[in-house]
Amino acid sequence: MSSQYWAVSEKLLNYMLPSIVLISALICFILFSIWLSHYQKKSGLMILILLLLNTFIFIGVLTYTSEYRQLKPYSTYKNRAYEVSVYKTSSFSNRFIKGYSKKDIEDTLLLPFYSKKGVEDTTSFNYLGKDEHLYFFEKDDIIYSLDQNKKLVIFDESTKQNVIVKEVYAELNDTSYTELGFKELV
Missing domain, CATH: 1.20.58 (Methane Monooxygenase Hydroxylase; Chain G, domain 1)
Structure with missing residues (x-):
């Protein structure tokens, strides 16, 4: 397309x-x-x-x-700057976007002109422990929690040092879609 x-x-x-x-x-x-x-x-x-x-x-x-x-x-406000409807074009404010969920990225990847891009960042988090459902980490005096079922973090519990944070993006393949208001990275 x-x-x-x-x-x-x-x-x-x-x-x-x-x-x-x-x-x-x-x-x-x-x-x-x-x-x-x-x-x-x-x-x-x-x-x-x-x-x-x-x-x-x-x-x-x-x-x-x-x-x-x-x-x-x-094609939603998460991956496009404006929406075209009957006789009007409505633009979305950047303040409207709070963040991207996994569902937003999955929906964006259903558009054939987006492709999946993964980034792995090896970061030094301080592993604090876990409970039934969550892992707990600390970095810069901020405590982070992450669901154990999500595949966003890979780490070795025995060393408790290196944590690999995996981020997934939807990247625009064809830059001509930017003229139609589609975002290059979701």
């Missing part, structure tokens, strides 16, 4: 299709009024032709944008 396809699909679904439907509805209303007041057969035929033409355009647009519509739910 190219960024050009994404941009064209957004314009078709959010600007062109609603405009065509509104203009056609207005023309149908006018033709229907003429048909009722004068009962001209041509008006009824024109209404039928216009409705058929709208149906074919609607089906064509939905067919062309099917891949876009499947991926659209994964």
